[in-house]
Amino acid sequence: MDNKIKKVDLIFEKVDYLDILEKSFKRTQDEIILDVIDSGLRGRGGAGFPTGLKWKFAKNEEADQKYVICNADEGEPGTFKDREILTQSPEKVLAGMALCGMATGASKGYIYLRGEYNFLLPSLSATINKFHEDLKELNFDFTIEINSGSGAYVCGEETALMESMEGKRGEPRNKPPFPTSSGYLGKPTSINNVETLVFALMIAKEGPTKFKEMGTFDSRGSKVFSVSGDTPTAGIFELELGMSLENFVNEFGDGDTKAVQIGGAAGFCVSRKDFKDTVIGFEGIPTGGSMMLFNSTRSMFNILKDYLEFFEEESCGQCTPCRVGCQQLLKGIEAVKKGVKPPAYLDELQKLSETMKLASKCGLGQSAPNPFNSIINNFREEIIY
Amino acid sequence: MSKYKVSLKINNLPVSVDEGTTILEAARQLNFKIPTLCHHDDLCVAGNCRVCVVEQEGSRALPAACATPVSEGMEIRTNSMKVRQARKNIIELLLSEHNADCTKCFKSGYCELQEAANEYRTGDHVYLDVRSQNEVDISSPSIEKDDSKCIRCQRCVRTCTQLQSVSALAVTHKGKDMKISTFLDKPMNDVVCTNCGQCINRCPTASLVERNYIDQVFDAIYDPKKFVVVQTAPATRVAISEEFGLGPNRSTGKLVSALRRLGFDKVLDTDFTADLTIMEEGTELLTRLKEALVDGKDVALPMMTSCSPGWIKFQEHIFPDMLDNLSTCKSPQQMFGPLAKTYYAEKINKNPAEMVVVSIMPCTAKKYEADRPEMRGSGYKDVDFVLTTRELGRMIHQAGIEFDKLDDEKYDSILGESTGAAVIFGATGGVMEAALRTAYEIVTGREVPFANLNIKPVRGMEGIKEAAVKIKDVKPEWSFLEGVELKTAIAHGLTNAKKLMEKVRDGSANYHFIEVMACPSGCIGGGGQPIPTNMEIRKKRAAAIYEEDEKMAVRKSHENPEITAIYESFLHNPGGHRSHDLLHTHYSPKKRY
Ligand SMILES: Cc1cc2nc3c(=O)[nH]c(=O)nc-3n(C[C@H](O)[C@H](O)[C@H](O)COP(=O)(O)O)c2cc1C
Ligand code: SF4
Ligand code: SF4
Ligand code: SF4
Ligand code: SF4
Ligand code: FES
Numbered sequence: 001m002d003n004k005i006k007k008v009d010l011i012f013e014k015v016d017y018l019d020i021l022e023k024s025f026k027r028t029q030d031e032i033i034l035d036v037i038d039s040g041l042r043g044r045g046g047a048g049f050p051t052g053l054k055w056k057f058a059k060n061e062e063a064d065q066k067y068v069i070c071n072a073d074e075g076e077p078g079t080f081k082d083r084e085i086l087t088q089s090p091e092k093v094l095a096g097m098a099l100c101g102m103a104t105g106a107s108k109g110y111i112y113l114r115g116e117y118n119f120l121l122p123s124l125s126a127t128i129n130k131f132h133e134d135l136k137e138l139n140f141d142f143t144i145e146i147n148s149g150s151g152a153y154v155c156g157e158e159t160a161l162m163e164s165m166e167g168k169r170g171e172p173r174n175k176p177p178f179p180t181s182s183g184y185l186g187k188p189t190s191i192n193n194v195e196t197l198v199f200a201l202m203i204a205k206e207g208p209t210k211f212k213e214m215g216t217f218d219s220r221g222s223k224v225f226s227v228s229g230d231t232p233t234a235g236i237f238e239l240e241l242g243m244s245l246e247n248f249v250n251e252f253g254d255g256d257t258k259a260v261q262i263g264g265a266a267g268f269c270v271s272r273k274d275f276k277d278t279v280i281g282f283e284g285i286p287t288g289g290s291m292m293l294f295n296s297t298r299s300m301f302n303i304l305k306d307y308l309e310f311f312e313e314e315s316c317g318q319c320t321p322c323r324v325g326c327q328q329l330l331k332g333i334e335a336v337k338k339g340v341k342p343p344a345y346l347d348e349l350q351k352l353s354e355t356m357k358l359a360s361k362c363g364l365g366q367s368a369p370n371p372f373n374s375i376i377n378n379f380r381e382e383i384i385y
Numbered sequence: 386m387s388k389y390k391v392s393l394k395i396n397n398l399p400v401s402v403d404e405g406t407t408i409l410e411a412a413r414q415l416n417f418k419i420p421t422l423c424h425h426d427d428l429c430v431a432g433n434c435r436v437c438v439v440e441q442e443g444s445r446a447l448p449a450a451c452a453t454p455v456s457e458g459m460e461i462r463t464n465s466m467k468v469r470q471a472r473k474n475i476i477e478l479l480l481s482e483h484n485a486d487c488t489k490c491f492k493s494g495y496c497e498l499q500e501a502a503n504e505y506r507t508g509d510h511v512y513l514d515v516r517s518q519n520e521v522d523i524s525s526p527s528i529e530k531d532d533s534k535c536i537r538c539q540r541c542v543r544t545c546t547q548l549q550s551v552s553a554l555a556v557t558h559k560g561k562d563m564k565i566s567t568f569l570d571k572p573m574n575d576v577v578c579t580n581c582g583q584c585i586n587r588c589p590t591a592s593l594v595e596r597n598y599i600d601q602v603f604d605a606i607y608d609p610k611k612f613v614v615v616q617t618a619p620a621t622r623v624a625i626s627e628e629f630g631l632g633p634n635r636s637t638g639k640l641v642s643a644l645r646r647l648g649f650d651k652v653l654d655t656d657f658t659a660d661l662t663i664m665e666e667g668t669e670l671l672t673r674l675k676e677a678l679v680d681g682k683d684v685a686l687p688m689m690t691s692c693s694p695g696w697i698k699f700q701e702h703i704f705p706d707m708l709d710n711l712s713t714c715k716s717p718q719q720m721f722g723p724l725a726k727t728y729y730a731e732k733i734n735k736n737p738a739e740m741v742v743v744s745i746m747p748c749t750a751k752k753y754e755a756d757r758p759e760m761r762g763s764g765y766k767d768v769d770f771v772l773t774t775r776e777l778g779r780m781i782h783q784a785g786i787e788f789d790k791l792d793d794e795k796y797d798s799i800l801g802e803s804t805g806a807a808v809i810f811g812a813t814g815g816v817m818e819a820a821l822r823t824a825y826e827i828v829t830g831r832e833v834p835f836a837n838l839n840i841k842p843v844r845g846m847e848g849i850k851e852a853a854v855k856i857k858d859v860k861p862e863w864s865f866l867e868g869v870e871l872k873t874a875i876a877h878g879l880t881n882a883k884k885l886m887e888k889v890r891d892g893s894a895n896y897h898f899i900e901v902m903a904c905p906s907g908c909i910g911g912g913g914q915p916i917p918t919n920m921e922i923r924k925k926r927a928a929a930i931y932e933e934d935e936k937m938a939v940r941k942s943h944e945n946p947e948i949t950a951i952y953e954s955f956l957h958n959p960g961g962h963r964s965h966d967l968l969h970t971h972y973s974p975k976k977r978y
Contacts, residue, residue, distance in 0.1 A: 317537065317563025320475050324482050
């Protein structure tokens, strides 16, 4: 496999989005969906669920009302690509939502916009108004509203997001039922990340083949990365999926990279010895976009502590493994560091983190142990001494 | 919805259940017990404590049994290695943030967390102590709230919102600071809480319990200068047995013996004042109807019952514009208090200042009610202490009385005689039934036209019930009621009450008389009744109540000989001057939060 870094330009490419919609409008719902399925596109918000399948589920539901939601909560530490997409290509996001509406039979779309991105509101609203005018010409009944987020990380979780939109406390729901059968206001809802929607639009434009030819079997196409940390070239980059971490570090590192945190606070920390064998993608380590590089001046203890403090605060607090587990992991590494607990206590905490992964109610508690386990496994001595 | 059957295997045993059944329910059908904490049969699913996790073949994560519907071909293990480890860890986590001082805790022996811990735990604390400090909120005379005992299961929040539509309790903050709180974190006594105690009934731990007055009552009993009389509410006599593991049972006689053995000077009955309530409230209704139909006065109708202090406070907060619709009658407990300290004191020649009136109630709101400033008709605090059925259970245990071995005894006289009409006050629809038995007979001279006096349409657990009784061939003095169809409605649980009130307010429903009880199923499901509670238990309590009614010699309030006597010698007539001073009250609007 040739896994050199390959830059791609699909997301920010200027396109005639109305033309894409007009052509799609002439096709059947199944044809639109089949292309998305065929392309192999998987959700770009982190969980990587096949997008075409999600749309198909929503389409197959019988309901008087269905919804499309664009998840622009972008709360994962180290991720800032959705902001850039919404700034540079907002009309492509809107068109992606309309496409999803066509495919699933939804006439109403919402953008759940991260509270900190409220500065985008005026321009985004203007774009939406213009977009509504455009849609009238197409004779397609679809309207979009913006819902301003409430600032909690957990509200990016799709069901907590819907609770929040319904004016309730942002607490994740039990699944099943999944949003495609019972989502916003109990109606079938397709919720997609900002970037996912734009890729879907590009697939409608170009057909599935071009997308499918990029990347690997499990990770088709390209992905927008948010690169930060100890790097001379921090920023947003659209890259073909499936590269090795070594190639990535060669491109973006500062020559002294000792670890990369892939996927934000909820992601995994990979140490230098594993760069070569780590693939960035669903078959290796997936990411919603965040790539944080750390060089040898960084204390892995402090990094882990930061992440755990983040989870201790950002857990919604409803379920036991996550609410108390996050506190225990944080207090636990502090106790080991201070010598209050023996190093073997880390093993106890790793068993706890297994319980958190298996038994937490939502993705937050299930993934909070990721940085913990990967940092303990790779940098145990930095935690203890 | 048509029910499809779903086949699955639990611990290798096949079972076929209706579509939509949860794994927990399916496991129960096979008699596999899965521990639960946030689940409650009366409430919507939360799925937050996670102690009920099970292993599902083919799935990495462990689904919560209470929150996961079964699916075809599922293979579930309820007690695998993975499950045990997770469950143990989860219980350890709960304990690491829990102020576990079981030896001094009111809930010890009744606590679901303690039970789970006893089952799964054998050693020292595994995790660090992450408890946080808090002050116990004892602002309310009814409820004690101690966050250090809270496991955040949100059963209380679901109770207060779903069953009661009060929403006094809500979840605030997130992460480690997440907690159950009130509007702006105000003390419980300063918010919209009705003191109904339904949250207490469903709190698995001691985070919400009643304010208990056991020691004060024992002190009074042991004080030779005090003359301590006790009254027992209708619903306590079918539930106290549950405190001794005997299930819901008619145990009036044993209850009386136990109280006598505890050392109360006289054992009297709230059922007597329940009969009195019927006389007063029935007269009030007939008077209002006359004023409306004959005098053309603008009186507040429908009239609504006022025996449930949780309902009264709800109305004061939420429907302050409809306070005139409430009957001015005090609750039976608060009719008993002033009569004990006037009429009765005189009869037995006691100084009311030395009397202590104790009530045994299925209710926590009655603690608050007894503290209301209006409740001093006798010149003293009419009712000194209110104990729940649960507190009485504790007292009996503490005194070393073996409840199941007691012989049946009878209430003291006077203020101890009652009828079948009084005992059914304990179940939803009971006040209505008792009132109809009396009012119909007063107006027509005949018994209500229902077989064996059992007015079936007002019975049962439906949230809102309606019944209409056609009044025919009336006595001459009631001619204005000839041909009138008396329309009634009954609601139990404040969510149902609220629905009914909204209909009354917007005019979409027309009634003459409405019975409301704050608690689901009426007082038998009261906030002071034995824990646990669920529909099955409440139905058994209701069945026992109706059995008690059938077994009574007299089943109509107006035929209670003591009632006749008290009107002859003391009150003179229902709604009269003395009644007004002692037995009636007024209400005032309260804030909405
Ligand atoms: C704690 C948590 C936070 C999340 N935050 C986001 C987010 O900010 N943006 C996002 O697109 N997805 C987020 N997700 C994932 C969503 O739940 C959901 O999977 C996603 O919006 C689906 O869109 P996709 O299939 O296009 O990725 C989050 C998930 C969890 C568990
Ligand atoms: S895992 Fe954490 S964020 Fe998710 S429901 Fe549980 S407490 Fe809330
Ligand atoms: S609430 Fe339960 S576990 Fe906690 S101290 Fe009381 S009895 Fe013990
Ligand atoms: S006592 Fe009743 S009203 Fe008060 S908080 Fe509990 S459930 Fe709500
Ligand atoms: S107060 Fe009781 S019922 Fe409410 S969340 Fe805490 S433990 Fe659960
Ligand atoms: S009982 Fe199932 S999650 Fe609490």
